[in-house]
Amino acid sequence: MLSIFKSIPSHMDYKGQKLAEQIFQGIILISAVIGFVYGLIIEQFGWTVYIVLVGFAVSCVLTLPPWPMYRKNPLSWQPVIPETSGESSQKPQETLKKKKHK
Amino acid sequence: MNTVLSRANSLFAFSLSVMAALTFGCFVTTAFKDRRVPADIHVSKVMLKNVDDFTGPRERSDLGFITFDLSADLQPVFDWNVKQLFLYLSAEYSTKSNSLNQVVLWDKIVLRGENPKLNLRDMKSKYFFFDDGNGLRANKNITLTLSWNVVPNAGILPLVAGSGQVSLPFPDAYETTKSY
Numbered sequence: 001m002l003s004i005f006k007s008i009p010s011h012m013d014y015k016g017q018k019l020a021e022q023i024f025q026g027i028i029l030i031s032a033v034i035g036f037v038y039g040l041i042i043e044q045f046g047w048t049v050y051i052v053l054v055g056f057a058v059s060c061v062l063t064l065p066p067w068p069m070y071r072k073n074p075l076s077w078q079p080v081i082p083e084t085s086g087e088s089s090q091k092p093q094e095t096l097k098k099k100k101h102k
Numbered sequence: 103m104n105t106v107l108s109r110a111n112s113l114f115a116f117s118l119s120v121m122a123a124l125t126f127g128c129f130v131t132t133a134f135k136d137r138r139v140p141a142d143i144h145v146s147k148v149m150l151k152n153v154d155d156f157t158g159p160r161e162r163s164d165l166g167f168i169t170f171d172l173s174a175d176l177q178p179v180f181d182w183n184v185k186q187l188f189l190y191l192s193a194e195y196s197t198k199s200n201s202l203n204q205v206v207l208w209d210k211i212v213l214r215g216e217n218p219k220l221n222l223r224d225m226k227s228k229y230f231f232f233d234d235g236n237g238l239r240a241n242k243n244i245t246l247t248l249s250w251n252v253v254p255n256a257g258i259l260p261l262v263a264g265s266g267q268v269s270l271p272f273p274d275a276y277e278t279t280k281s282y
Contacts (some may be wrong), residue, residue, distance in 0.1 A: 010106045017103040024113050032120045036127060043182040045128055045255050052124065056117045063113065064106055 009066070016070025024059035031055025129257035132183040141174035141248045141266030143191070146224065148272060149279045150239060155232055164238035166231035166272065168193075168207060169224055172248065174266070176218040179252065187212045188251040189220075191227075195244040197237025205231055207246075240274040 012020060035051030103109050147169040155163035176187060190209035196202055207227040212218065231238075238244075249263045273280040 011104050020109060021103060021112070025116060028113075028117055028120055032124055036124055039128075039182055040131065043180075045182045048124060048128070049121070052117065052121060056113070059113060060110075064109055066106075 012066050012070040013073050013075060015073040016066075020063040020070055024063045027059040027062070028052070028055050031058075125256045128183055128255060132181055132254070133257060135181070137179050137250075137252050137260055137262045138265050139174060139176060139178055141172070141220075143246055143248055143266050143268045144171040145169070145246065145268060145270055145282050146171060147279055147281050148270070150273050150276050152236065152239075152276050158232070158234065160235065162236070164233040164236050166233070166238050168227050168231065168246075170227075170246070172220060172222040172225060174220045174248065176212060176220065179250075180214055180218060183254045183256060184214060185253045185255055186214060188253065189248065190250070191246060191248050193231065193244055193246050195237075195241055197233070197235065197241065199235050199237060203234065203237070205229075205233075207231055238272050239276065241272045243269050244272055245269045 031051050031054060035048040035055075038051060039045050039048030103112060145168060147167075149167040151165045151167070152162050153165050154161065155165075170191070172191070179187060188209065188211055190206050192204055192206045194202070194204050207229055208225065209228065212220075245267055246269075247263070247267045248265055249261065250265075252260050252262065270282060
């Protein structure tokens, strides 16, 4: 069953990860401040906890799934060099063998 | 932060740290508050008996029966960091054999949300008022005090002593009721 979940792509590029981290930290901090002030005014700490939980849920929805805004700066990999298989793979092996005998 | 689990881990840990900081903030806002409120105690009847006390070392000990009225407004004590109050009424006196005696006569738990205005009339003591010996008879000065323990959501539990006291002498003879 786990293989189904592993096959869903959930990657983000580096700038996207940084953006996601800033987003969830900002949302949770803002909801913490709002919750603290609201709980202090109505004299019930329970409401502070509820507001922080709402902030947690909102940032879950915003940062856990890999939205397209987190994939705007993909890494530019080098183009694939077509392999001239036989010769290039043998040469490194020969040099390795010579070094071992010494 | 590349996988969902890694992001979820990071998010959850950050939320817990923020929650811990908020709880500490809640404690700090109420740490230095004065939790005393005036309380009014009035004793209407006292009766004294001399009975067998199987928990003590001697044959017979003094046993007091007190009927009292109690009124206090506890609303200022409750704030966002108070879960409940534990009230108790204690009697304090001195006898020939012991210089200080303290006996708890009655207690009550007041939860947040319940009516904080206490107005109790003709309450009987909940626990036996046994003396260690026979020192209650003709005792000149017995002081009843209402104190409470504040149970917070976060932080230390302050014990607030002695809001409202009343001192009274006890009857001179057994099995006689003294009214005040």
